[in-house]
Amino acid sequence: MKTVFLLLGLCFALLLPSSFAADKPSELTRLMRQMLSYIKQEKLQIENNKPALHFPTTLQKVSKAKITAGKKISNEHRQYIADFFGELNHYYQKQDSAERRTGFNLLVSSCINCHQHECPGPIVVIKKNLLEPTEQ
Numbered sequence: 001m002k003t004v005f006l007l008l009g010l011c012f013a014l015l016l017p018s019s020f021a022a023d024k025p026s027e028l029t030r031l032m033r034q035m036l037s038y039i040k041q042e043k044l045q046i047e048n049n050k051p052a053l054h055f056p057t058t059l060q061k062v063s064k065a066k067i068t069a070g071k072k073i074s075n076e077h078r079q080y081i082a083d084f085f086g087e088l089n090h091y092y093q094k095q096d097s098a099e100r101r102t103g104f105n106l107l108v109s110s111c112i113n114c115h116q117h118e119c120p121g122p123i124v125v126i127k128k129n130l131l132e133p134t135e136q
C-alpha cells in the first residue's frame with residue numbers, strides 16, 4: 001500500500017510542471033487527467049478483486065475535444081482513439097481475473113501507443129499502471 005502512495009505522489013510530482021505550463025488546460029487535457037485517474041483506480045479495483053468502475057468519458061467526447069494550441073496530433077489520431085475504445089470494450093467483457101489483468105494491460109498499452117506518436121511526456125506516468133503479468 002505504501003508503494004502505491006509513493007507512486008501516486010511521484011505521478012503528481014511529474015505532472016505538476018506540465019499543469020502549470022498552460023494557464024488553462026485544454027479540453028483534451030482535462031479528459032486525459034480523468035482517464036489517468038480512472039486507470040489508477042481501476043488498477044486497485046483489479047488488485048482488490050473488485051468490480052470494474054465506469055469509464056469517465058466517451059469516444060465522442062475524446063474525438064471532439066480541443067487540443068492545446070500549437071500541439072500536433074498524428075494523422076492517425078482518430079484511429080488511435082477508436083483502438084483505445086475498442087480495447088476498453090474488450091476489457092469490460094473480461095470476467096476471469098487473469099483475462100481481466102491481460103485486458104487491462106492491453107488497455108494501458110493502447111494509451112501508450114497513441115502517446116508514442118502524439119505526446120510522449122506522460123508515458124512514464126501511464127506505464128506505472130501496467131500490472132505485473134506474474135502477480136496473483
Ligand code: HEC
Binds near residue numbers: 018027039084112119
Ligand atoms: C488518441 C491518442 C491518445 C490516447 C488513446 C490517449 N492519450 Fe493521453 N494525451 C493525448 C494527447 C494528444 C495529449 C495532449 C493533450 C493536449 O495537450 O491538449 C494527451 C495528454 C495526456 C496526459 C497529460 C495531461 C496533463 O496533465 O497535461 C495524460 C496524463 C494522459 N494523456 C494520459 C492518458 C491515459 C492514462 C490514457 C489511456 C487511458 C491516454 N492518455 C490515452 C493523446 C492520447
